[in-house]
Each structure stands twice: as structure tokens, then as C-alpha cells.
Amino acid sequence: MYKGFSKEPMLEMFIFESLQLAEQLEQTILANEKARCLEQNVINEIFRIMHTIKGSAAMMMFDGIASVAHSIEDLFYYIRESCPENLEYSTICDLVLGSIDYIKREIAKLEQDCDLDGDPKALIAAVGEYLSVIRGNSGENTAKIDDVPLLAAGEKKFYIATSKSSVETGNIRYRALVFFSSDCEMENIRAFNIVHQLKDQVEEIDYLPADIIENNATADFIRENGFDILFTSRLVPERLKEFFLKDPFVDHLDLRVIEDEGPVDEPLKARKQIIAADTEEAPEQGRQPVNCRQSMISVNVGKLDQLMDMVGELVISEAMVTFNPDLATAVSLDNFHKAVRQHRKIINELQDIVMSIRMVPLSMTFMKMNRIVRDMSKKLNKDVILEISGEDTEVDKNIIEHLSDPLMHLIRNATDHGIESREERKRLGKPPVARVQLEAKNEGGDVYIVVRDDGAGLNKEKILVKAQAQGLIQKPESELSDREIYSAILLPGFSTTEVISQFSGRGVGMDVVAKNIEAVRGTVLIDSSPGLGTTVSLKIPLTLAIISGMQVKVGNAVYIIPITSIKESFKARPGDIFVDPDNNEMIMVRGRCYPVVRLHRRYQVKTDITEIADGIIVIVENDSRFLCLFADALLGEQQVVVKALPKFMGKIEGISGCTLLGNGKACLILDVAGLIKPD
Amino acid sequence: MSEIVGEVGRQEEDTQKGKFLTFLVGKEEYGIEIKYVTEIIGGIQAITEVPEVPEYVKGIINLRGKIIPVMDVNLRFRKDARDYDDRTCIIVIDIDDLSVGLIVDNVAEVVSIADEEIVPPPDARAGFQNRYIKGIGKAGNAVKLLLDCQRLLSNEHLESLHQFPDQPK
Numbered sequence: 001m002y003k004g005f006s007k008e009p010m011l012e013m014f015i016f017e018s019l020q021l022a023e024q025l026e027q028t029i030l031a032n033e034k035a036r037c038l039e040q041n042v043i044n045e046i047f048r049i050m051h052t053i054k055g056s057a058a059m060m061m062f063d064g065i066a067s068v069a070h071s072i073e074d075l076f077y078y079i080r081e082s083c084p085e086n087l088e089y090s091t092i093c094d095l096v097l098g099s100i101d102y103i104k105r106e107i108a109k110l111e112q113d114c115d116l117d118g119d120p121k122a123l124i125a126a127v128g129e130y131l132s133v134i135r136g137n138s139g140e141n142t143a144k145i146d147d148v149p150l151l152a153a154g155e156k157k158f159y160i161a162t163s164k165s166s167v168e169t170g171n172i173r174y175r176a177l178v179f180f181s182s183d184c185e186m187e188n189i190r191a192f193n194i195v196h197q198l199k200d201q202v203e204e205i206d207y208l209p210a211d212i213i214e215n216n217a218t219a220d221f222i223r224e225n226g227f228d229i230l231f232t233s234r235l236v237p238e239r240l241k242e243f244f245l246k247d248p249f250v251d252h253l254d255l256r257v258i259e260d261e262g263p264v265d266e267p268l269k270a271r272k273q274i275i276a277a278d279t280e281e282a283p284e285q286g287r288q289p290v291n292c293r294q295s296m297i298s299v300n301v302g303k304l305d306q307l308m309d310m311v312g313e314l315v316i317s318e319a320m321v322t323f324n325p326d327l328a329t330a331v332s333l334d335n336f337h338k339a340v341r342q343h344r345k346i347i348n349e350l351q352d353i354v355m356s357i358r359m360v361p362l363s364m365t366f367m368k369m370n371r372i373v374r375d376m377s378k379k380l381n382k383d384v385i386l387e388i389s390g391e392d393t394e395v396d397k398n399i400i401e402h403l404s405d406p407l408m409h410l411i412r413n414a415t416d417h418g419i420e421s422r423e424e425r426k427r428l429g430k431p432p433v434a435r436v437q438l439e440a441k442n443e444g445g446d447v448y449i450v451v452r453d454d455g456a457g458l459n460k461e462k463i464l465v466k467a468q469a470q471g472l473i474q475k476p477e478s479e480l481s482d483r484e485i486y487s488a489i490l491l492p493g494f495s496t497t498e499v500i501s502q503f504s505g506r507g508v509g510m511d512v513v514a515k516n517i518e519a520v521r522g523t524v525l526i527d528s529s530p531g532l533g534t535t536v537s538l539k540i541p542l543t544l545a546i547i548s549g550m551q552v553k554v555g556n557a558v559y560i561i562p563i564t565s566i567k568e569s570f571k572a573r574p575g576d577i578f579v580d581p582d583n584n585e586m587i588m589v590r591g592r593c594y595p596v597v598r599l600h601r602r603y604q605v606k607t608d609i610t611e612i613a614d615g616i617i618v619i620v621e622n623d624s625r626f627l628c629l630f631a632d633a634l635l636g637e638q639q640v641v642v643k644a645l646p647k648f649m650g651k652i653e654g655i656s657g658c659t660l661l662g663n664g665k666a667c668l669i670l671d672v673a674g675l676i677k678p679d
Numbered sequence: 680m681s682e683i684v685g686e687v688g689r690q691e692e693d694t695q696k697g698k699f700l701t702f703l704v705g706k707e708e709y710g711i712e713i714k715y716v717t718e719i720i721g722g723i724q725a726i727t728e729v730p731e732v733p734e735y736v737k738g739i740i741n742l743r744g745k746i747i748p749v750m751d752v753n754l755r756f757r758k759d760a761r762d763y764d765d766r767t768c769i770i771v772i773d774i775d776d777l778s779v780g781l782i783v784d785n786v787a788e789v790v791s792i793a794d795e796e797i798v799p800p801p802d803a804r805a806g807f808q809n810r811y812i813k814g815i816g817k818a819g820n821a822v823k824l825l826l827d828c829q830r831l832l833s834n835e836h837l838e839s840l841h842q843f844p845d846q847p848k
Contacts, residue, residue: 313744557728603730645729646739646748648779648832652731658739658746666727666741 014060015107018053022100025049030370033093047076064120065106068099071127084134095127177226177254187222188212190249202233301397304358311354312641318347319662351546359394362440365404366391369411369438376415383433384415390440395447399520399540406513410451410536418455418534449538458528463488486526490514521656547642551635554599555607558667560640565672567619574613587628598630607632622673699792701823703785704752710816710823719786720769749780774828792816
């Protein structure tokens with residue numbers, strides 16, 4: 001993480017901004033591809049983004065990126081200006097997406113300190129060629145029905161869209177001509193000051209002359225002709241007038257509301273100057289609340305990790321203070337306990353805030369999947385739509401990083417293997433357009449991410465045969481549940497596809513999914529019904545770092561059980577326990593029978609408490625499966641900082657990690673899911 | 680810049696070269712290369728036992744907020760367990776980013792053993808089952824058994840515990 005700091009701040013900023021813009025552009029394109037037409041404001045947005053990228057790339061002397069952005073900018077300039085009729089939307093999309101890919105690739109190289117060696121010539125040539133095609137044909141009256149009749153539909157749309165948006169959002173376009181008092185001097189600086197103050201209040205600022213800061217000669221120009229500003233705002237004209245005239249140097253003002261983007265502002269448009277990225281992104285706020293960037297700062301994740309670690313240490317040291325053995329000798333502790341309570345409350349709040357800082361919505365990760373589905377459905381000749389829901393669900397930043405790859409594999413698998421070919425779907429009488437659903441939801445302390453397709457479903461027999469042939473499953477068929485059989489596809493080296501396609505089939509995909517999800521202590525569940533589709537659910541914890549846990553004592557050892565999995569605890573009577581012929585102990589609670597695991601037996605810990613009546617029973621739940629754990633006693637609830645077991649230990653069934661107690665001793669955290677899993 | 684760092688690194692390596700930390704396990708005196716040793720903890724602190732690991736892995740300890748596993752070298756060499764006393768030490772070694780504590784009976788000293796003074800252990804073909812020794816060093820009149828740390832930590836035991844079925848490629 002700290003490698004990032006060594007880079008020049010300018011470069012860092014460039015990478016960050018350009019990537020964000022590229023992401024935004026990609027989403028815009030994909031969102032509009034479904035509509036199959038370009039609205040005027042979309043064209044403007046693409047133009048603007050490409051312009052920004054071009055500008056900053058040229059400034060950083062990344063000629064490749066700049067020239068690609070320039071060519072796309074050219075294309076859209078032409079589209080915007082002359083509204084050609086014969087646009088093929090998919091071609092344009094391919095061109096734009098191709099350039100975005102190129103830009104992203106180059107930026108990735110920048111991040112790794114490699115040389116930028118991507119050759120943009122082919123891309124530029126393709127864009128140029130297409131531009132000349134639409135230029136050449138723009139005079140002719142081509143009557144292609146499949147193509148998007150941009151002028152007719154697009155322009156109408158545009159008019160409706162503006163009037164609609166001004167009604168809905170109250171955004172009005174203004175043009176203000178500001179004249180400064182004749183003796184004020186340095187008009188260009190005053191003008192910049194106005195623009196600067198205006199930025200907070202309005203959106204999409206344009207101004208003429210554009211180079212007020214760099215060029216002192218503009219002062220004369222402003223003195224002669226006034227300072228011309230073009231912007232949109234929610235404010236009523238009266239308020240704006242008030243704002244302008246507040247400036248002591250403003251002599252008089254000509255404020256007009258602009259009804260449509262007529263030729264009046266074209267010269268201004270053409271000399272468009274990009275002020276700053278945040279003004280550019282401001283118009284996004286209305287449409288994409290999820291990506292709202294207002295009053296946000298970007299922080300290096302490394303610093304957040306450090307902060308998290310520090311809070312973790314604080315939690316441990318709090319326990320060290322409050323459970324300090326020296327307190328046992330103290331006489332009166334009333335005031336101490338009062339202070340401790342306050343202390344703990346503040347630490348808990350601090351912890352919550354730090355956690356919430358690290359929480360990131362899944363929307364960015366989900367949006368990336370749109371592109372994958374688009375590309376694949378095109379290449380594989382299948383009609384697939386991706387339905388996304390619950391994308392505002394938040395998970396820890398560190399977990400998100402582990403989700404991108406698995407989701408990509410799952411989506412690919414669903415589109416490639418799950419969904420049948422067009423002909424097959426027709427034959428089966430299924431809807432011609434296949435659906436892949438990507439859903440996220442919160443449940444208890446976990447987040448579920450579900451990928452569901454309405455394809456053919458998994459072939460249970462085939463998986464079983466293959467898994468047995470490869471020696472991945474040893475148990476006889478009769479002892480296997482459907483889920484267990486399906487889970488075989490998660491094992492490394494497993495693949496049922498005979499044909500390796502461009503996208504999947506090498507048998508590494510699901511393995512990656514399982515590994516990544518395991519790394520964040522999540523689980524993968526697979527359900528499928530033949531002919532109806534497959535559902536893969538990823539269950540992941542909300543956060544990795546700090547959990548609240550119940551300390552239980554077994555002999556001299558102390559274990560932590562995550563509070564979220566504890567249902568209840570109680571003292572049992574000696575007669576409550578009964579034993580089946582295989583020596584499995586069970587207990588009946590309110591008419592339900594639960595298996596009992598004695599922790600001291602399971603972990604071979606010496607303890608004096610072996611009678612059921614002397615200890616305590618804790619009922620734990622995972623995935624609506626229950627288990628009774630028998631321990632000596634409960635010691636109390638505590639916030640614990642989860643640490644991984646040393647790699648040297650390998651993975652131990654039933655133990656998910658370890659933590660440090662207030663007395664500095666290490667103790668183990670029980671993995672309820674692992675304990676419940678039948679061996 | 681990187682050259683200077685490399686230079687310093689080499690110097691450090693040079694000063695550590697040929698030096699061994701020696702310690703007692705049972706009657707024998709063993710040595711490990713000093714570059715692997717990060718610290719020595721005198722006395723035994725509270726060890727948290729971990730289930731389902733080989734007997735010689737005694738558990739985990741908290742080393743200033745870092746959790747590291749500890750192994751009893753006596754048990755690792757299949758010798759009888761000895762009670763820990765105030766001479767018992769934990770030597771923390773660090774190999775390939777893996778920190779492990781070794782419980783030994785007694786830490787002796789740091790000795791320099793030149794390469795010429797180190798002889799290879801008897802050939803395995805002569806029926807000598809050698810698992811952990813990579814050389815035998817002579818320091819004065821005494822003989823030190825030089826441990827192969829990598830092999831000491833190699834967790835073939837863990838692999839056998841958590842073995843996956845053969846994976847066809």
C-alpha cells in the first residue's frame with residue numbers, strides 16, 4: 001500500500017481520476033446500450049469525460065492515452081454537432097469500450113511503473129474510419145431500420161429530456177454576462193474568484209475567456225466585453241443575481257435563462273475548459289445516488305488498515321485495563337467502574353465509526369459485471385440480461401477486494417455454461433432472453449451475495465461421475481446430499497465442460513471462487529434444479545477485524561464463540577442427555593433434538609467438569625443447523641480482534657482464528673460452521 | 680539508493696556469516712544459523728494449546744501482539760518430554776516470513792564456525808536416517824549439530840493431516 005506514496009502526487013491523482021472517469025464512462029455506455037440510443041446529454045457526457053482524460057493525459061505527456069481520447073472526442077464532437085442519422089450504436093459502443101480498455105490497460109501499466117507501450121494506432125484508425133463512414137453517409141438518406149435513427153428519435157428525446165429534467169430537478173441553464181467596475185483592475189482574478197465561488201452552488205460551469213488564470217491579457221478582454229459564464233443551477237434567477245452582485249467589484253450583470261442549447265452558446269462550448277473533476281461529476285449526483293461523491297475524500301487504504309489495527313490494539317488494551325488483576329486488591333472501585341463504562345462506550349463508538357469508514361457499497365463491483373455479461377453475450381451469441389439488486393449493501397473494503405474475482409467467475413460460468421444456446425432455449429420453450437440475477441442482502445452478521453441464472457442447471461450425475469473418476473469424492477452416492485455433490489465443482493481441477501472456451505472451462509474457475517471466499521471466512525453454497533437454473537450463494541461476514549464473542553472456559557483453556565452464532569445457553573439436568581448406539585449424545589430442548597458436542601472431549605482438554613449438570617450448554621446455529629456445545633462455564637462477552645492462526649498450524653477444523661485476551665494470553669475462536677459440518 | 684541498501688544488506692549478511700547460536704536439547708548441543716534467529720525469550724510464558732496438531736507443536740504464544748506457534752524441539756526429535764524449568768528458553772526463528780518459537784532446554788552461546796570446520800552428516804545410504812541435521816561443526820573440542828531450519832519447520836506432518844486427494848492436472 002505504501003508504495004503508492006512514493007509516486008508523484010500528480011501521477012497518483014491522474015491515475016485515480018482517469019480510472020474513475022473511465023469507470024463512469026463504461027457504466028454510462030452500458031446503461032445506454034440497453035436503450036439502444038444516445039441521448040444528447042449522454043453524448044455530452046462522453047464528450048466531456050474524454051475531453052478531461054485527454055487534457056490530463058496530455059498534461060502528463062501520456063501521448064497514447066491522449067490521442068485515443070482525442071479520437072473518441074472527435075467522433076462525439078461530430079455526432080453532437082451534425083447528428084448523423086446512420087449511427088450504429090453497437091459499433092460506437094465497441095469503439096468507446098475499446099478505448100476505455102486501452103486507457104485502463106495503460107493506466108494499469110502506470111501503476112506498476114511499467115513503460116506505456118500500448119499502440120493506439122489501430123484503435124485510432126478504427127475510430128477514424130468509422131468517423132469517415134458516418135461523415136460520408138450523413139448526406140444520404142439511408143433507411144436502415146435496425147440502425148438507431150439518432151436524429152429523429154434522439155433529438156426529440158433530447159427536447160423532452162431537458163424539459164423533463166428542468167421540471168424534475170429544477171435545473172435551469174443560465175448565461176451570465178458580468179461586467180466589473182471600471183477601476184477594479186485584475187479582472188481576470190476577480191472573474192476566477194466568481195467562478196470559484198459559483199462552483200459550490202451550480203453545476204456545469206463554462207466561461208469565456210477560458211484561460212483567465214494563465215493569461216493576464218484576458219483582463220483587458222473582460223473589461224471590454226464582460227465575463228461570460230454559462231452554467232446550470234437549481235437556484236432561481238433572483239438568488240443568483242443576489243450572489244453576483246454581492247461581489248463588490250461587479251458593476252452590472254446580464255443574467256439570462258437559456259431555453260435550449262441553441263447556437264448561442266456554441267462558441268463557448270467549443271472552447272470548453274474543464275475546470276476540475278468534481279464539477280464534472282456533479283451532474284451525476286441526481287442520477288446515480290450510489291456513486292455520490294459530494295463532500296467525499298479519498299483515503300489511502302493503507303492508512304485505514306493502520307487505523308483499524310490501532311483500534312484493535314485499543315480494544316485489547318481496554319480489556320487489559322478493565323480486567324487488570326491488580327484491581328482485585330483495590331478497596332473501592334465505584335469511581336473506577338464508572339470511568340470504565342464511559343471509556344468502553346467511547347471505544348465502542350470509535351470502533352463502529354472506523355468500521356463504517358471501511359464499509360464500501362458493492363455497487364462498483366457489481367457494475368463491472370455488466371460489462372462481462374455484455375461482452376460474453378455478444379461473443380457467445382446468447383441474449384442475456386444481468387439484473388442487479390441490493391448493490392447498495394455495504395461490506396468491508398478488504399472483503400470487496402476478494403469478491404471481484406469470484407463474482408466474475410460465477411457470472412462467466414452462469415453465462416457460458418448455465419445459460420443454454422438460443423436454439424436450445426427456443427426448443428425448451430424458455431423465454432428467449434436469459435436472465436442472470438446478481439443479488440446482495442444483509443442477514444444477521446453476514447452478507448449474502450447470490451448469483452442466479454435461469455439456465456440448464458447443474459448435471460448432478462455428470463458431476464458425480466466426473467468427481468468419482470477424478471477421485472475427488474470417495475463416499476458412496478447414497479451418503480451424499482445434493483449440495484455435497486454440487487460442491488464438488490468447487491474442488492481444484494474439476495471441470496465438466498469438454499470444450500475449453502475463451503471464457504471458461506479450464507477447471508480453475510470455481511476453485512478460485514472457493515479459495516477467495518474462504519480467504520474472507522465465507523462459504524459457498526450451490527443449489528440447482530435441472531432445467532430451471534443454478535443458484536450460487538456466497539455467504540461472507542460483514543467484517544473481518546473485530547467481532548463480539550462469548551468467552552467460555554473449558555478446563556484451563558478459554559475459547560471464544562462468536563456472539564452472532566449463539567442462540568441461547570442454559571444449564572441442563574443430568575437426565576436431559578440421551579445417547580444413541582453410536583455414542584452420540586443428544587439433548588431435547590422444547591421438543592427439538594440437538595446433537596451435543598463436549599468441547600473438552602472434542603479438543604482433548606483436561607477438566608474437572610464432566611457432568612452435564614455442572615457445566616453449561618450453549619446452543620449455536622449456522623445455516624439453520626444447530627449444535628449444543630458443552631463447556632465448563634461462560635466467562636462473559638468481549639470484543640475480540642480476530643487474528644489468523646499462524647500459517648504453520650495449517651487449517652484446523654472447528655477453529656477459525658485466534659485473538660488476544662485482556663491478560664495477554666492468546667485464545668482460540670471457535671468456528672461454528674466447521675463444528676456443525678458433519679465429518 | 681537501492682545499491683546502498685544492497686551494500687548494507689550484504690555487510691550485515693557478512694557479519695552474520697559463519698555464526699551459530701548453540702543450545703542444548705537433551706545431552707546434545709545443536710546450532711542454528713544466527714541469521715534465522717530474531718530473539719530469545721527466557722523462561723516459558725503461557726502457551727495456549729491448539730487442538731488437532733502434532734504433539735510437538737505446543738500451541739501459540741502472544742509475542743508483543745503477534746501470535747506465533749511454538750514447538751518443543753525435544754518432542755520434535757522424538758525424545759521424551761522434559762519438564763520446563765527456569766533455564767528453558769524459546770528461540771524465535773524467522774524463515775520465509777514464518778515466525779516459530781523453538782522450546783529448548785538451555786541456550787548456550789554464539790560461536791563462529793568456519794565453512795572448513797563443517798562436515799556433512801554421514802551418508803543416508805549408509806543407513807543413517809538424518810532428518811534435521813545439515814552439517815556437523817567443530818568448535819574447539821566440542822561438536823555441534825547444525826540444524827536445517829527449513830526441514831525443522833517443514834510441515835510434512837500437517838500435509839499428511841490435511842491431505843487432499845490427488846489432483847489430476
